[in-house]
Amino acid sequence: MNIPSIERRRFLTGAAAAAASLAVSPLTSAEAASSSNRTGEPTSGVADLVFRPLELGSVTPTGWLRRQLRIQADGLTGHLDEFWPDVAQSQWFGGSADGWERAPYWLDGVIPLAWVLHDTALQEKCKGYIKKIIAGQRPDGWYAPYPLDASSRRYDLWAILLVNKVLVQYHEATGEAAVLEAVTKNLKAMLQSLERTALFGWGKFRWFEGLISIYYAYERTGEDWLLDLAEKLGAQGFDYMNFYAGNDVTIPTPRRGLWRWDKHVVNTGMALKAYALLSRLTRREDERAFGTKMLEILDRYHGQVTGMFTGDECLSGTNPLQGTELCAVVEALHSLEHLIAVTGEPAFGDRLERIAFNALPATFAPDMWSHQYDQQVNQVQCTINPDHMWSTNGPESNIYGLEPNYGCCTSNMHQGWPKFAGHLWMRAGDGIAAVAYAPSSARFETKGVPVHVTADTDYPFRDTLKLTVTVDRPVRFPLLLRVPAWAQGATIIIDGQSQKDLKPGTFHRIERRWKGAVSAELRLPMKAKMSQRYNGAVALERGPLVYSLKIGESWKRVNVDKPHRELPHGDFEVRPTTPWNYGLLLDEKNLERSVRFEELPVGERPFSPEGAGAAAKVKGRRLPGWKMAHGWAAEVPPGTQDSREPLEELTLIPYGCTNIRVTEFPLIRR
Numbered sequence: 264m265n266i267p268s269i270e271r272r273r274f275l276t277g278a279a280a281a282a283a284s285l286a287v288s289p290l291t292s293a294e295a296a297s298s299s300n301r302t303g304e305p306t307s308g309v310a311d312l313v314f315r316p317l318e319l320g321s322v323t324p325t326g327w328l329r330r331q332l333r334i335q336a337d338g339l340t341g342h343l344d345e346f347w348p349d350v351a352q353s354q355w356f357g358g359s360a361d362g363w364e365r366a367p368y369w370l371d372g373v374i375p376l377a378w379v380l381h382d383t384a385l386q387e388k389c390k391g392y393i394k395k396i397i398a399g400q401r402p403d404g405w406y407a408p409y410p411l412d413a414s415s416r417r418y419d420l421w422a423i424l425l426v427n428k429v430l431v432q433y434h435e436a437t438g439e440a441a442v443l444e445a446v447t448k449n450l451k452a453m454l455q456s457l458e459r460t461a462l463f464g465w466g467k468f469r470w471f472e473g474l475i476s477i478y479y480a481y482e483r484t485g486e487d488w489l490l491d492l493a494e495k496l497g498a499q500g501f502d503y504m505n506f507y508a509g510n511d512v513t514i515p516t517p518r519r520g521l522w523r524w525d526k527h528v529v530n531t532g533m534a535l536k537a538y539a540l541l542s543r544l545t546r547r548e549d550e551r552a553f554g555t556k557m558l559e560i561l562d563r564y565h566g567q568v569t570g571m572f573t574g575d576e577c578l579s580g581t582n583p584l585q586g587t588e589l590c591a592v593v594e595a596l597h598s599l600e601h602l603i604a605v606t607g608e609p610a611f612g613d614r615l616e617r618i619a620f621n622a623l624p625a626t627f628a629p630d631m632w633s634h635q636y637d638q639q640v641n642q643v644q645c646t647i648n649p650d651h652m653w654s655t656n657g658p659e660s661n662i663y664g665l666e667p668n669y670g671c672c673t674s675n676m677h678q679g680w681p682k683f684a685g686h687l688w689m690r691a692g693d694g695i696a697a698v699a700y701a702p703s704s705a706r707f708e709t710k711g712v713p714v715h716v717t718a719d720t721d722y723p724f725r726d727t728l729k730l731t732v733t734v735d736r737p738v739r740f741p742l743l744l745r746v747p748a749w750a751q752g753a754t755i756i757i758d759g760q761s762q763k764d765l766k767p768g769t770f771h772r773i774e775r776r777w778k779g780a781v782s783a784e785l786r787l788p789m790k791a792k793m794s795q796r797y798n799g800a801v802a803l804e805r806g807p808l809v810y811s812l813k814i815g816e817s818w819k820r821v822n823v824d825k826p827h828r829e830l831p832h833g834d835f836e837v838r839p840t841t842p843w844n845y846g847l848l849l850d851e852k853n854l855e856r857s858v859r860f861e862e863l864p865v866g867e868r869p870f871s872p873e874g875a876g877a878a879a880k881v882k883g884r885r886l887p888g889w890k891m892a893h894g895w896a897a898e899v900p901p902g903t904q905d906s907r908e909p910l911e912e913l914t915l916i917p918y919g920c921t922n923i924r925v926t927e928f929p930l931i932r933r
């Protein structure tokens with residue numbers, strides 16, 4: 264795309280740009296005008312954010328979310344650098360193994376994990392690795408893995424875009440000046456290099472990732488050349504807006520089809536945020552709105568009930584047997600965090616929760632030592648399967664393992680949970696917004712007064728949250744609470760007064776003078792919902808959770824002779840030990856009558872079949888004709904089905920708690 268560079272020098276001020284966003288933002292222009300960057304200087308070269316993420320470490324997970332992050336730190340994330348050569352002996356750290364994306368990917372997740380958990384041992388580990396990266400930077404600004412002869416031998420800049428994003432995240436957490444200096448020096452080298460050699464390869468398709476570190480540096484240094492670099496990335500990068508204006512993107516990649524950059528599922532997940540980020544520079548409304556448009560197209564042609572889209576590993580259509588790569592899941596989550604910050608649109612918060620509570624946990628073993636490359640929404644068996652029907656991925660893509668199919672997810676999976684936790688609360692002008700819900704607390708300061716907010720809850724396994732705002736001395740500011748689009752009849756009780764029927768799909772605003780500690784009870788009623796899916800099948804949802812058939816599992820170790828597969832980081836196949844081929848008896852008009860929801864204690868491992876904090880009881884009959892094919896479940900039989908098999912009561916649990924599952928079922932004729 265072409266950025267109208269003449270426009271850039273006479274941009275709106277940050278305040279005016281934020282005020283222009285009022286159509287979708289609940290902020291008043293006065294609040295928007297008072298928002299500024301963290302250094303306190305108003306920014307004029309890039310539009311201000313509607314919601315500004317809090318500094319890393321300001322949001323602290325509690326309750327089940329803390330347990331989940333602890334499982335992650337005690338699992339692969341906290342230990343990958345101890346045995347996996349591509350991180351342990353990375354060229355980024357002075358070794359001779361991978362000098363590309365793998366070590367930066369791992370740091371991109373382990374850094375926020377260490378800081379949201381306030382885990383000092385893990386933080387020390389991160390500090391040591393960052394020191395090595397900085398020490399390896401050459402006087403010309405390039406980091407150690409960048410080849411000295413890169414001007415004659417072309418070097419794909421993707422890993423550099425990535426590492427700068429990692430370094431600014433670390434700088435945010437620690438304030439170490441040398442780190443920001445290193446990034447700025449490298450960005451300067453990048454600006455010169457792009458004049459010589461234009462972006463190509465991964466860098467060309469992931470150009471917008473560079474904007475994150477560029478804006479970060481710009482907001483702290485005010486150096487104008489950084490915006491020239493941002494503009495150059497936009498001009499040289501792949502034009503997703505143009506691609507999504509055509510029909511090609513709507514066509515599923517055929518089995519053993521052609522691998523393509525523009526339909527690559529991870530690039531797609533990352534690109535969701537591309538134009539929202541760019542719109543901070545260009546102030547173009549079509550760019551700011553493009554994330555919504557892109558999601559509409561993806562939902563329609565490749566969407567899954569989890570909020571994700573398929574890609575195994577290029578966009579693969581709406582069939583629940585196609586795979587979704589783990590990298591795409593964590594990248595889509597991070598894109599949504601940026602989208603909500605730039606636009607303030609609550610729908611991105613709804614989607615953020617949907618993916619975080621369903622697609623994200625499902626694709627890990629409950630101990631987070633092993634993971635899949637591809638997950639399926641209807642996934643009844645995960646085996647090494649040469650007869651698979653992926654588009655371009657290999658036979659090991661949906662086993663749970665150390666590096667099934669390819670090691671990108673092994674290094675990139677770590678950012679999902681910690682960044683989600685770190686973005687639950689964001690600054691909204693003088694106040695604070697709850698953009699997504701999970702047990703957590705956050706600290707920030709407004710008008711010089713320290714504020715502490717907490718959400719005590721087992722949400723999404725329950726529909727009620729206890730919110731507490733504590734201030735050191737009385738201060739006025741707004742508290743913005745996201746009311747999900749699905750939450751009809753939401754209520755809040757504060758100071759004994761009840762406010763009813765909060766408007767779904769908005770931010771509910773409570774502006775007041777806060778004093779001492781004030782508690783409120785927010786209730787987001789969750790109603791059963793049946794959605795129509797591929798081949799006329801149905802899926803059951805309630806609030807942000809999707810429900811899937813609980814299937815008995817048999818785990819079997821495989822690949823024991825491959826390197827680094829000693830437990831606990833081994834490879835596993837999973838097979839069903841109970842029947843899965845059911846049709847459901849649901850009355851769409853009286854859905855609450857044909858489904859009974861139960862609350863269960865949220866387990867030590869919240870996302871495991873045993874730890875599921877909720878279940879749904881439904882009636883169904885087996886469909887003997889629905890069998891295995893190609894090593895996994897056959898396609899859902901189309902249309903309403905007849906069955907003479909006995910009527911059974913079935914247990915469905917949250918999708919994220921399952922390892923194998925059926926999620927899209929045919930309906931049974933009454």
Ligand SMILES: [Zn+2]
Nearest residue numbers: 588590671672
């Ligand atoms: Zn991957």
